[in-house]
Amino acid sequence: xxxxxLELLRELADRGSVTAVALATHRTPSAxxxxxxxxxxxxxxxxxxxxxxxxxxxxxxxxxxxxxxDIAVSxxxxxxxxxxxxxxxxxxxxxxxxxxAGQMLLPGVIKHLGPGLVLNCADEDPELSDFPAFTAxxxxxxxxxxxxxxxxAGRGLRVVPLMTEPLxxxxxxxxxxxxxxxxxxxxxxxxxxxxxxxGYPFERILHAIEQEAGARLSMSHRFADLALIESFVxxxxxxxxxxxxxxxxxxxxxxxxTPLRGIESERQIVALMRPDRAERLxxxxxxxxxxxxxxxxxxxxxAT
Amino acid sequence: xxxxxLELLRELADRGSVTAVALATHRTPSAxxxxxxxxxxxxxxxxxxxxxxxxxxxxxxxxxxxxxxDIAVSxxxxxxxxxxxxxxxxxxxxxxxxxxAGQMLLPGVIKHLGPGLVLNCADEDPELSDFPAFTAxxxxxxxxxxxxxxxxAGRGLRVVPLMTEPLxxxxxxxxxxxxxxxxxxxxxxxxxxxxxxxGYPFERILHAIEQEAGARLSMSHRFADLALIESFVxxxxxxxxxxxxxxxxxxxxxxxxTPLRGIESERQIVALMRPDRAERLxxxxxxxxxxxxxxxxxxxxxAT
DNA sequence: ACGTCCATGTAGACAGACTAAACAGTTCAT
DNA sequence: ATGAACTGTTTAGTCTGTCTACATGGACGT
Numbered sequence: 001x002x003x004x005x006l007e008l009l010r011e012l013a014d015r016g017s018v019t020a021v022a023l024a025t026h027r028t029p030s031a032x033x034x035x036x037x038x039x040x041x042x043x044x045x046x047x048x049x050x051x052x053x054x055x056x057x058x059x060x061x062x063x064x065x066x067x068x069x070d071i072a073v074s075x076x077x078x079x080x081x082x083x084x085x086x087x088x089x090x091x092x093x094x095x096x097x098x099x100x101a102g103q104m105l106l107p108g109v110i111k112h113l114g115p116g117l118v119l120n121c122a123d124e125d126p127e128l129s130d131f132p133a134f135t136a137x138x139x140x141x142x143x144x145x146x147x148x149x150x151x152x153a154g155r156g157l158r159v160v161p162l163m164t165e166p167l168x169x170x171x172x173x174x175x176x177x178x179x180x181x182x183x184x185x186x187x188x189x190x191x192x193x194x195x196x197x198x199g200y201p202f203e204r205i206l207h208a209i210e211q212e213a214g215a216r217l218s219m220s221h222r223f224a225d226l227a228l229i230e231s232f233v234x235x236x237x238x239x240x241x242x243x244x245x246x247x248x249x250x251x252x253x254x255x256x257x258t259p260l261r262g263i264e265s266e267r268q269i270v271a272l273m274r275p276d277r278a279e280r281l282x283x284x285x286x287x288x289x290x291x292x293x294x295x296x297x298x299x300x301x302x303a304t
Numbered sequence: 305x306x307x308x309x310l311e312l313l314r315e316l317a318d319r320g321s322v323t324a325v326a327l328a329t330h331r332t333p334s335a336x337x338x339x340x341x342x343x344x345x346x347x348x349x350x351x352x353x354x355x356x357x358x359x360x361x362x363x364x365x366x367x368x369x370x371x372x373x374d375i376a377v378s379x380x381x382x383x384x385x386x387x388x389x390x391x392x393x394x395x396x397x398x399x400x401x402x403x404x405a406g407q408m409l410l411p412g413v414i415k416h417l418g419p420g421l422v423l424n425c426a427d428e429d430p431e432l433s434d435f436p437a438f439t440a441x442x443x444x445x446x447x448x449x450x451x452x453x454x455x456x457a458g459r460g461l462r463v464v465p466l467m468t469e470p471l472x473x474x475x476x477x478x479x480x481x482x483x484x485x486x487x488x489x490x491x492x493x494x495x496x497x498x499x500x501x502x503g504y505p506f507e508r509i510l511h512a513i514e515q516e517a518g519a520r521l522s523m524s525h526r527f528a529d530l531a532l533i534e535s536f537v538x539x540x541x542x543x544x545x546x547x548x549x550x551x552x553x554x555x556x557x558x559x560x561x562t563p564l565r566g567i568e569s570e571r572q573i574v575a576l577m578r579p580d581r582a583e584r585l586x587x588x589x590x591x592x593x594x595x596x597x598x599x600x601x602x603x604x605x606x607a608t
Numbered sequence: 609a610c611g612t613c614c615a616t617g618t619a620g621a622c623a624g625a626c627t628a629a630a631c632a633g634t635t636c637a638t
Numbered sequence: 639a640t641g642a643a644c645t646g647t648t649t650a651g652t653c654t655g656t657c658t659a660c661a662t663g664g665a666c667g668t
Contacts, residue, residue: 001383003307018615031657033616044390053614053665063389067382074378078371079305085367086348308625322646335626337647342625357634357645 003075005039006068008032009047013057013065014136014274024136069156069275076279083281092118093286096134097142099123100226100246101269105142105162108293109286117282125224131272132157139283140290141272158278160271160287163294167205167265168257170233170242178256185212185262192238194229195219202241208263230255243267245297269294307379309343310372312336313351317361317369318440318578328440373460373579380583387585396422397590400438401446403427404530404550405573409446409466412597413590421586429528435576436461443587444594445576462582464575464591467598471509471569472561474537474546482560489516489566496542498533499523506545512567534559547571549601573598 011021018036022029040047047061057065083090097106102123110119124134131143132155142162169188171178177187188209196202210217220238223229229240230247234254244257259265271290277283315325322340326333344351351365361369387394401410406427414423428438435447436459446466473492475482481491492513500506514521524542527533533544534551538558548561563569575594581587 001379001386003379006382019613027656028658029615030617030659034656037616043386050615050664053612055615060389064386067385071375071378071382074375075305075307078310078375081371082305082347082368085364323644331625332627333646334628334648338625341647354633354646359646 001042002039003071005035005042006064006071008035009039009057009061010065010068010072011136012036012048012055013062013068016056017054066156072276073279076276080279080281080284089114089117089282089285091280091282092120093140093280093282094120094122094138095140095142095286096122096124096138098125098144100243101142101144104246104297105290105293108296109289112289112292113286117285119286135272135274135277139273139277139280140286142269142290143272144267144269156275158273158275160273160278160291162269162271162290163298164266164268165246166244166259167202167241167267168244168247169260170230170240170247171256171258172234172236172239173254173256175236175239175256177258180258182259182261185209185260188217188239189213189215191217193217193219194232194238194240195222196224196229196241202267205241205263205265209260212263241265245301305346306343307375309339309346310368310375312339313343313361313365314369314372314376315440316340316352316359317366320360321358370460376580377583380580384583384585384588393418393421393586393589395584395586396424397444397584397586398424398426398442399444399446399590400426400428400442402429402448404547405446405448407553408550408601409594409597412600413593416593416596417590421589423590439576439578439581443577443581443584444590446573446594447576448571448573460579462577462579464577464582464595466573466575466594467602468570468572469550470548470563471506471545471571472548472551473564474534474544474551475560475562476538476540476543477558477560479540479543479560481562484562486563486565489513489564492521492543493517493519495521497521497523498536498542498544499526500528500533500545506571509545509564509567509569513564516567545569549605 008021008025011024012018012032015021015024018029018032021027022032025032036048043060043064045060046058047064048055049058049061095106102121106121110121113119122138131141134141135157169177169183177183180187185208193206195206206217206219221232223232226242226246230242230251232238233240233242234251241260242255242257247255247257271287273283273287278287312325312329315328316322316336319325319328322333322336325331326336329336340352347364347368349364350362351368352359353362399410406425410425414425417423426442435445438445439461473481473487481487484491489512497510499510510521510523525536527536530546530550534546534555536542537544537546538555545564546559546561551559551561575591577587577591582591
């Protein structure tokens with residue numbers, strides 16, 4: 001029962017193909033296949049099964065892969081303890097984010113990171129992305145979900161809530177509602193909306209508004225990029241739901257954010273991690289920095 | 305941070321010398337030394353330190369060895385889960401016992417053990433033995449202690465209580481006290497005692513009797529072997545404290561066991577294990593059998 | 609039927625952990 | 639004081655095991 005081999009099985013469970021595992025672990029597919037074969041012989045019963053041209057785990061294989069995760073976690077815990085002992089958060093940490101969260105949090109985080117800790121960031125369009133899948137590739141995945149709704153529970157991932165960001169109604173200067181301290185769903189009937197592509201949390205809130213107001217909303221466009229949506233709103237082509245902390249940066253003063261009452265209108269920004277990676281000291285350090293930065297952003301907005 | 309190397313460090317912590325580790329792991333001392341050197345280089349700071357002609361762990365080394373134990377435990381847990389999955393308790397289990405407990409429990413345990421599980425037993429004289437030290441060599445160590453008093457707490461060992469066995473006063477047939485249902489400490493003043501060698505739990509009870517009765521006891525001999533003590537008692541050379549469930553087998557009917565009241569007179573029989581070994585399915589199975597057997601012995605004596 | 613995508617065999621190269629033997633320091637006895 | 643016996647370490651060389659490179663054999667889509 002070699003740990004390395006078990007790790008390979010776990011990777012197979014995460015990535016779904018021998019080739020992907022080989023790529024991720026800097027090996028040839030042949031090597032992976034051979035090691036899995038040895039593991040299977042040691043285990044005493046089939047762990048994998050051919051399906052089409054691919055390979056899937058048997059129930060036994062999944063069970064063993066779960067155990068492999070436990071081992072990986074306790075191994076990571078041990079090395080983290082060791083790093084604490086020497087108090088140095090070693091190594092590199094990789095991170096993916098969706099654009100707005102990255103813009104809001106990452107610059108501040110990277111500035112306050114100690115030396116010897118390298119944070120490699122990347123961004124990924126949220127519309128077409130399966131956030132949990134990225135945890136195989138990156139140490140930390142910044143994702144968003146509706147409040148209360150844990151879309152990715154039960155996959156065995158570590159979920160750390162970072163902040164909840166209100167979603168306001170974005171209005172152009174001069175709009176009839178632009179002077180109001182807040183608006184209710186019924187105020188919004190008859191407006192033209194700039195929508196976002198499917199899969200966004202915004203979507204559900206719009207439906208909730210429709211439900212509450214008792215009328216359908218007219219949706220004129222569908223964009224993924226926030227800056228694009230904002231420019232349309234500013235141009236008077238419609239109104240939109242926009243995240244409070246990350247809106248209006250491009251053209252300050254020309255977009256009016258108005259809170260929406262009567263509906264819980266917010267998105268939750270969380271960090272997703274594979275449990276073993278979550279234990280690494282370097283990763284935990286970054287997570288801590290993210291939480292500090294998030295609460296700071298929230299406070300600075302509450303003050304104004 | 306290789307697991308095998310960490311395991312070696314852990315063994316060093318347990319056994320205290322490179323040679324001992326080499327012997328236990330079927331390697332040459334050279335191999336052990338080399339691997340420890342590699343580990344030290346990986347760890348980044350000294351783990352061992354020469355002391356005299358031996359080698360001791362630094363505080364850093366001890367810390368890392370502790371982590372290594374955690375890893376070993378979770379690894380053992382995983383393989384145990386796997387064995388459960390295939391429901392077969394694989395492999396061999398080694399056990400040491402002091403003579404009386406072995407005589408009382410082991411035959412019954414071995415009889416009811418399933419196939420494919422081999423139990424290797426050995427006995428060790430309890431007088432000169434440091435029970436915890438045997439956990440390095442054997443999977444299960446049967447040890448005894450005074451009730452309530454955990455002589456071997458805090459060493460990071462798993463302790464499973466098996467039974468508490470009363471210690472009665474052994475009298476020869478025809479002794480003035482032999483007809484009594486029970487005796488109190490004051491009844492025992494003036495008797496000549498057959499003692500046991502130092503370190504035995506018996507010792508403390510004798511002291512307690514002295515304290516309670518307010519008089520010193522005269523001790524004529526000191527033996528380790530129970531059968532020898534019994535034969536002296538039967539010969540009328542003195543009386544002795546003997547464990548209730550394992551006495552009088554050699555010459556039935558010639559030794560009278562009389563309960564001692566007014567003093568807690570019992571010994572606790574426990575199983576000692578290294579935490580990682582305690583997780584193995586085969587080991588857990590044996591422990592379960594031991595507990596069953598122990599409670600059965602206790603019940604059968606309570607019935608008479 | 610073809611090329612493409614998989615996983616898997618086979619042969620050989622390479623790395624790393626081992627043994628054997630010589631070495632160096634400490635302890636203890638004579 | 640000196641040698642014998644014990645530590646752990648170094649060196650050189652062997653060997654096991656994991657890797658790569660290349661070839662093979664199915665499964666899918668066109």
